[in-house]
Amino acid sequence: MIARGAIVKALKAAVKSLNAQLPAEQRLSDGEDAIIFGSSSGLDSLGFLNLVLCIESELEAAFSSAPSIAETIMSGSDQEPPKTIGALADFILDLFQDEANGASKE
Amino acid sequence: MSDQRLCFHHIGMAVQDIASATRVLEDSLGCRSTGPPVDDPLQKATVSFLKSEHEGDPTIELVAPLGADSHLHDVLQRGGGAYHICYEVDDLEAKVAELKSKRWLVIQQPLPAAAFDGRRIAWLYAPTRALFELLESAVQEERVEK
Numbered sequence: 001m002i003a004r005g006a007i008v009k010a011l012k013a014a015v016k017s018l019n020a021q022l023p024a025e026q027r028l029s030d031g032e033d034a035i036i037f038g039s040s041s042g043l044d045s046l047g048f049l050n051l052v053l054c055i056e057s058e059l060e061a062a063f064s065s066a067p068s069i070a071e072t073i074m075s076g077s078d079q080e081p082p083k084t085i086g087a088l089a090d091f092i093l094d095l096f097q098d099e100a101n102g103a104s105k106e
Numbered sequence: 107m108s109d110q111r112l113c114f115h116h117i118g119m120a121v122q123d124i125a126s127a128t129r130v131l132e133d134s135l136g137c138r139s140t141g142p143p144v145d146d147p148l149q150k151a152t153v154s155f156l157k158s159e160h161e162g163d164p165t166i167e168l169v170a171p172l173g174a175d176s177h178l179h180d181v182l183q184r185g186g187g188a189y190h191i192c193y194e195v196d197d198l199e200a201k202v203a204e205l206k207s208k209r210w211l212v213i214q215q216p217l218p219a220a221a222f223d224g225r226r227i228a229w230l231y232a233p234t235r236a237l238f239e240l241l242e243s244a245v246q247e248e249r250v251e252k
Contacts, residue, residue, distance in 0.1 A: 044180035044183065044184075045177045045180045046180055046181070046184065046237075049211055049213070049231045050235060052211055053211065053231070053233055053235065056209060057233075068209075070211045070212070071212075074211070074212075074213070
C-alpha cells in the first residue's frame with residue numbers, strides 16, 4: 001500500500017529537481033499548498049513540461065511504477081486538474097489505488 | 107521500436123522576426139527561402155522554410171509567434187534559436203502512441219498544419235527534455251484520401 005506521505009515526498013523531490021534548473025525568481029515553493037500547475041504557478045510552457053517529467057521520474061524512482069499524470073494535467077478534461085502538491089498527491093494516490101483495485105480484480 | 111519509416115525533416119528555430127532572420131541566414135549561410143511565410147492560426151505560429159544549396163543538408167524552419175498566447179513567446183523568452191526537431195512518419199497515430207508508451211509527453215495530438223498544406227503534425231516532449239514534431243508523410247496523406 002502506497003502512503004500519501006511518500007507521494008508528497010516524491011512530489012517535493014520533483015519540485016526540488018526542477019528548481020535546480022530554474023533561475024531564483026522562477027523557483028516553486030514545495031509546501032503542500034503551493035501551486036505548481038496553472039497560470040499562477042509562474043512556470044512557462046517548457047517549465048511545465050519539465051515539471052511533469054520530473055514528477056513522473058520521481059514517482060518511478062520511488063514506487064518502481066508511475067501512473068501517467070500528464071494526460072490528466074495537460075488535457076482539458078471535465079475535472080479541474082490538481083494544481084497544488086497536496087491535491088496532486090491525493091490525485092496520484094487515487095490512481096495508484098485504482099490500479100491496485102484493477103489488478104486485484106483480474 | 108516500430109519498423110515504420112522515420113525520416114528527418116527539419117530543425118525548427120524560434121525567431122522574433124522571420125524576414126530579418128531570413129536575411130541573416132541567406133546572407134551568412136547561403137540558404138534560400140522556399141516561399142513566403144505561412145500563418146498557421148491553429149499552431150499560433152508563422153513559419154518559413156530555408157533550404158541549403160547543398161543537397162541533403164537539413165532544412166531550417168523559422169518559426170515566429172502568431173498572437174499573444176503563442177507558446178513561441180516562452181521559447182523566445184528563453185533565448186529562442188533551435189528548439190525542435192521534426193521527423194516525418196508514415197503512421198502518425200501509431201508513432202505518437204508508441205512514444206507515449208515510452209513516457210514521451212504528448213503536447214498536441216495530430217492537427218492539420220498550414221505550413222505543410224494541411225498534412226497533420228503532432229508535438230511531443232521527450233524524456234531527454236527536448237521538443238519533437240512529427241509530420242505525417244505525404245504518402246500517408248494520399249493513403250487517407252483514397
